[in-house]
Amino acid sequence: MIALLSPEEREAALAKLPDWTLDPDGTGIRRSFKFPNFVKAFGFMTQVALRAERADHHPEWSNIYNRVEIRLSTHECGGLSKRDVALAKKIDLLVS
């Protein structure tokens, strides 16, 4: 069973993820991305998909043309876990 982050762990993790926003209920984090076009947006999604599958931890996400919205949350524990933090860091590296 994957554990929920404690409030202290969550605060420390979010400090290192300044582009992500905590959901009002604290159960997930979100980030929006904008690319020059659909090819760039879906290329990014493909990179995220491969990393997500490798980690066996998958995003909730949507795409409209050049925009991608990602929410990370851990279903097994009903909130944020270290898996979300790890995937968010990998995603940030793709666009940094």
Add this chain to the structure above:
Amino acid sequence: MIALLSPEEREAALAKLPDWTLDPDGTGIRRSFKFPNFVKAFGFMTQVALRAERADHHPEWSNIYNRVEIRLSTHECGGLSKRDVALAKKIDLLVS
């Protein structure tokens, strides 16, 4: 400028797309898909993405693990056009 479908054209098109649901305001059509796992779901999305890019007509869509929700609408005319019907038919072929 791409034209909106007339009510008659829309009705005729939807009769051939029985798995798609018209939005209450008539501006788009939606279909939900469920796959065995994320790899199958994202593989399907990749096939749709390539067809969408080739047609220069892109879906609004979201994915959570093995589920994909697609909405088709034509931004240029603020509603349904023949482009949506053509892409819906291509998508249906991928899962038929």
